[in-house]
Amino acid sequence: MTGQGSTSGTNAHALPARGPAQPIGIFDSGVGGLSVLADLRRVLPHEDVLYLADSAHVPYGDRDRQDVQALTLAGVNWLREQGCKLVVIACNTACAFSLNPVREALDLPVVGLVPALKPAVHATRSGRVAVLATRITLDGDLLEGVVTEHARPNGVQVMKLWERRLVPLVEAGGAQSDEARALLHEVLTPALQAGVDALVLGCTHYPYLAPAIRAEFGDAFTLFDSGDGVARQTRRRLEAVNALNPAGTPGRVSVFTTGDPARVTPGVRQLLPDAPTVQHATVLPV
Template structure:
């Protein structure tokens, strides 16, 4: 039994969508979340910079005694997780766009993926896509501008609706029946997306799958906390902690931290 915390990091507040699923499945686990909002979004940054930011976040979490680290950012996973696994002696769990279930279940043989430039241009994304999308048309769309709006608390703004309409129209015209969300910020857009997409389009994100993988890895490495433990959750932001506080809600510790 191990009560050390699970560390989670993202380029801002979006990875709280992953934290939420982990906390729901494993309420007895202690968690520490880093919102690197100062450097959001990671998507337009080059691979080397993304690796540097991921190292910085990892070392901060390890300094706080984390037993396992969830890279709750698609861009950081696709660009940096191999380096992290090779250079640090704790388990890492990454997050990838859920292309596989969409490609296997599509009836129209056309799926959409909304993701950051850093994810869509990565080698890992293309390997996964090539593996599962034979015979399936994939409409890729960079969600430029979406992360900054979410980071600023503008999820329901006219600017957000305008961008989403722009990005979704080619997918709707191509008759997608699945939309894969390839950024951990984007699940917060699901209510808005549901109003803009045809009713038959299913939206898929990776949160529940990541939570189940976290549980499996903890058990495999005998790192699980006792079930009777009352899990504590601490959140750090190097941006505006009030936006993070508004998103996570509940009686959690949310602090500003310069990192």
């Protein structure tokens, strides 16, 4: 699971030692991965966390494979250089293009996301499930593997939905806005009409849209996201190598952005009310 290769010589020297007391890193294209951070803090309350938002390049959904891979590798490597003992790529789009290349390139454990289609397949009563995600995620091999392994053998139909304006809306703090509800009504009404009863939120920004979805559609959809599964997988990976933080005190969170902290802070504070001061990170290509 963890690649044993090295990065370029400029990144391979003077790295901080990685022991149980070192932080977990979380990388996302923006602030959506804070939903995963919330699950990690619940499952692993004593772990310190460094969160890196690549706000200078968000959203990733319209970028090509080479661009997404380069940005993801650079971001994860920056967290590696800060001494993180494990990194979670909390971005479905980044995982669709970059998970395996990053694991092969860097010498640290990397946990990725797959849309939570498997539990949705087992929960649906109508036999119809929808996945709301970016086009890259919807067309990626990770999702197709779950469709092939779980949905098709169980006779479950999977409807793929995307709306490129949703991620920027969440980034701007508009997850509960009238605009969000209007977009969700537009994109999800066909799923409702098709008999979908289980909706997979296949982007880490989208759990923040759950209240708006429920306000617009009531209990028509059971919602699924990957946050809890990723948090538990992270705990299992750390337990397997005796790398859980032994401290009994609450873990500390640090938030960094490749963009302008002043522009990112309002969105972070809305989604994470107890967030610390957002700091700037200079992330160099690998």
